[in-house]
Amino acid sequence: MANELDGFHFEQNHGKARVRVARVWRADGGGGHSMVEWSVNITLFSDCINAYVRDDNSDIVATDTMKNTVYVKAKECSQQLSAEEFAILLAKHFTAFYPQVTSAIVKIVEKPWERINLNGQPHEHGFKLGNEKHTTEAVVKKSGGLKLTSGIAGLSVLKTTQSGFEGFVRDQYTALPETRERMLATEVTAIWRYSYDSISKVPQKPLYFNERYLDVKNVVLSTFFGPPKGGVYSASVQSTLFQIEKAVLIRFPDISSVQLKMPNIHFLPVNISTKDNTIVKFNDDVFLPTDEPHGSIEATLSRFWARM
Numbered sequence: 001m002a003n004e005l006d007g008f009h010f011e012q013n014h015g016k017a018r019v020r021v022a023r024v025w026r027a028d029g030g031g032g033h034s035m036v037e038w039s040v041n042i043t044l045f046s047d048c049i050n051a052y053v054r055d056d057n058s059d060i061v062a063t064d065t066m067k068n069t070v071y072v073k074a075k076e077c078s079q080q081l082s083a084e085e086f087a088i089l090l091a092k093h094f095t096a097f098y099p100q101v102t103s104a105i106v107k108i109v110e111k112p113w114e115r116i117n118l119n120g121q122p123h124e125h126g127f128k129l130g131n132e133k134h135t136t137e138a139v140v141k142k143s144g145g146l147k148l149t150s151g152i153a154g155l156s157v158l159k160t161t162q163s164g165f166e167g168f169v170r171d172q173y174t175a176l177p178e179t180r181e182r183m184l185a186t187e188v189t190a191i192w193r194y195s196y197d198s199i200s201k202v203p204q205k206p207l208y209f210n211e212r213y214l215d216v217k218n219v220v221l222s223t224f225f226g227p228p229k230g231g232v233y234s235a236s237v238q239s240t241l242f243q244i245e246k247a248v249l250i251r252f253p254d255i256s257s258v259q260l261k262m263p264n265i266h267f268l269p270v271n272i273s274t275k276d277n278t279i280v281k282f283n284d285d286v287f288l289p290t291d292e293p294h295g296s297i298e299a300t301l302s303r304f305w306a307r308m
């Protein structure tokens, strides 16, 4: 929220960060339990300028109240819901309930608890922690205007062949050899924006956004790896990144833009020799794994009418 103040321009917001909540749903009459663990970030844009300039807190929604609201709303959700739905529900509450709140941003990171399978059987109430995380951000205006994004964080993938890098600029500082055979490893961060621009347009199908999350992840993985037999050749991280973004936009009509960050995590060839002796000669077999430095490659692909 922005104001003119004593001849200056002033912008402010307040909220509560990293509110952690876990919610369990116990199916009646047997069947499995479901659960989620969320870390919730709330930001409110509200007219509470008097707190800053007149020591008057009468317009302030206490961040402690915001924290409590997370638990009240989690309690009220008697059916399992996606992080996206919960983010929208919370943001809608803050903008609808408090006259002075004009918009709210709710971000959620879901911890990757997955139902455990024992001897091929899904366990009724047992979960284990997976790796990549489902993220979301809902920006809700008092009018019901919505900006909804979802994402995947920390999806680590690697392939041992079908990757190369050739034809790049060569100058007096270039040492990297051209290759059609290398390891390709990255940790994908993806954020995609849905085209629903008002909360009234959001699909009401239960767990719609969880299904979408799994579908997008599947498109990322299948484009990165190619078919199980033979895979697919990657001419660069840039090329693979673009193919993934294009596949996401072609496959999902309600996604209007997609941003990918794909650091190039290098596995260096190991060659060890003395002046007289070769001790280890690299033959696409022994690598030195690294995490720094890494290449950083990011791009956003949007439909013409949309922007991230």
Ligand SMILES: O=c1[nH]c(=O)c2[nH]c(=O)[nH]c2[nH]1
Residues within 6 Å of the ligand: 165, 176, 235, 236, 237, 238, 264, 295
């Ligand atoms: O796929 C790649 N893209 C680059 O931009 C790059 N730069 C580099 O040194 N190696 C690679 N690999």
